[in-house]
Amino acid sequence: MSETAPQSPVAPHPAATLILLRDGADGLELLVIERHAGLRFAPGATVFPGGRLEAADHHPLxxxxxxxxxxxxxxxxxxxALRECVxxxxxxxxxxxxxxxxxxxxRRGMAAGEGFAAALARVGVAPALDRMAVLARWMTPEMLPRRFDTLFFLAPAPEGQEPVCDGGEAVGVLWAxxxxxxxxxxxxxxxLVFATRMTLLRLAGCADTTAAMASGAMASGALASAAVSGQGLPAPILPRLVETAAGPVFRIxxxxxxxxxxxxAQTVRLG
Structure with a gap:
């Protein structure tokens, strides 16, 4: 009897997420969105704004x-990360x-099909690309049919701006x-999907924006030392399903x- 060869994991899509930070009455607050219930990935989940990389994100300009x-x-x-946040x-x-x-x-220009770079140039705005700190790189477990390889960034919230839900992928937005x-x-x-929950657990110990950004700066230094050879990116955190005496767990x-x-594993949501 022939055996079926195990399938190779699906290649993950490169992606990026931005965690905006501000100081509220009860300490550190993060900006999160609620995803539309009809989406294929993480329907109805509370997440940070983000999404896949596009070809234009790699342009030399x-x-x-x-x-x-x-x-x-x-x-x-x-x-x-900045484009998706907008x-x-x-x-x-x-x-x-x-x-x-x-x-x-x-936003109107981008919604009408104008590229991010073109819209920024027309409005005369320089994005704060250097004011972001890498917190982590999470990769979707190998058994899933839709996978993402995501860099999580931290950044202080811009003053004088208020969040506006796009009404498409995001049906709700709040600070919490x-x-x-x-x-x-x-x-x-x-x-909450697994990577979001783990990020919240990590940031729950930060009293304010300064502490959170310092945590990101420390993580950036540690991640840089463990960068993937030839890519210049930090090594990913890949949760793996493991059988233990107490039952199946996801281990990092x-x-x-x-x-x-x-x-x-019973408490983990992956998508």
């Missing part, structure tokens, strides 16, 4: 937007203050503390900066 020195290897990911929740960290009318003009979002998931009022590598290292 973005190198000119880096203020000085050699741009980082993750430049295209930074561009994608598209999904109407906010954009910039090097200089951005008026609400200019931001609205930028990590502890509140985790408590709402525990109560069954919110859906020790020393990756996130805890717990093992989470019961």
């Amino acid at each position: 973005w190198r000119a937007c880096w203020p000085k020195g050699e741009p980082p290897a993750d430049l295209a990911h930074r561009v994608a 598209e999904e929740c109407g906010m954009l960290p910039t090097r200089d203050p951005l008026s609400s009318s200019a931001l609205a003009d930028l 503390s990590p502890r509140r979002l985790l408590a709402e998931e525990e109560a069954g009022r919110r859906r 590598p020790a020393g990756c900066g996130f805890l717990p290292l093992e989470t019961s």
Whole structure:
């Protein structure tokens, strides 16, 4: 009897996510969106704005937007994270203050099919690509049919801008503390995918934006030392399904900066 050869994992799509930070009455708050219930990936989930990299995110012209020195290897990911943030929740960290009318003009142009770079140039805005800190690189487990290889960035929220839900992929947007979002998931009022939940657990220990950005800066240094050879990107955190005496768990590598290292598979949402 012949045996069926195991299928190779689906190649993950490069992606980027932006976590905007601000200081609220109860401490650190993060900007999150609620995804449309009809989407194929993570329907109805509460996530950070983000999405796949596009060909235009790799264009050489973005190198000119880096203020000085050699741009980082993750430049295209930074561009994608900012672009997705504008598209999904109407906010954009910039090097200089951005008026609400200019931001609205930028969004209208992008919604009409104008490229991100062209819209920025027309409005006369320089994106704050250098004011983002890498927190982690998460990769979707190998058994899933839709996979993403995502860089998670932190950035202070731009002053004077208010989030605006796009009404497409995102049907809700709000500021909330990590502890509140985790408590709402525990109560069954919110859906969190695994990487989002682990990120909230990590940031729940940060008192304010300064502490969170410092955490990101420390992570960036540690991740840089563990960069994937030839890519210049940090090594990914790849959760693996493991059978234990207590039942199946998703396990992440020790020393990756996130805890717990093992989470019961029964409580994990992957998409």
